Amino acid sequence: MRIFLDANVLIAVLNKEYPRFDEAARLLSLAGKRPYQIYVSAVSLAIAWYFVERKSGKKLAAQKFDVLLKHIEVTPCGPTEIRRVSTFPPNIDWEDGLQVSSAESAGCNVIATFDLKDYYFSPIPYFTPKALLIEINKKAALE
Secondary structure (H helix, E strand, O other): OEEEEOHHHHHHHHOOOOOHHHHHHHHHOOOOOOOOEEEEOHHHHHHHHHHHHHHHOHHHHHHHHHHHHOOOEEOOOOHHHHHHHHHOOOOOOHHHHHHHHHHHHOOOOEEEOOOHHHHOOOOOOEEOHHHHHHHHHHHHHHO
């Protein structure tokens, strides 16, 4: 399963933002465990860097990102993904459109976000981290 994490999920983990931290960290902990692959976009990384550096400083932020980048994949975010945003409804937030487009290009099966309302247009199913973990546990129980 290819899981795309929205920037707000990364920020919750990297900044230890409670009460969101626990479920976001549990989801991120699936990185490297078969059959899961965790993906983020360069856009999410840039957004997360801004908030992590503000809270932790540049040195600690760099250390956190060094660890993070060893366990996740970065989705493509180039001309194809940028052009695809124009095929989505015109009233979407452009950054959210870029996130979905990037996740599509990487073949992600699901998006994890704390802001479900932002992804109403997504052809990829989207869940909160907690709801996604419940779905993963249900699927595992059936196997």
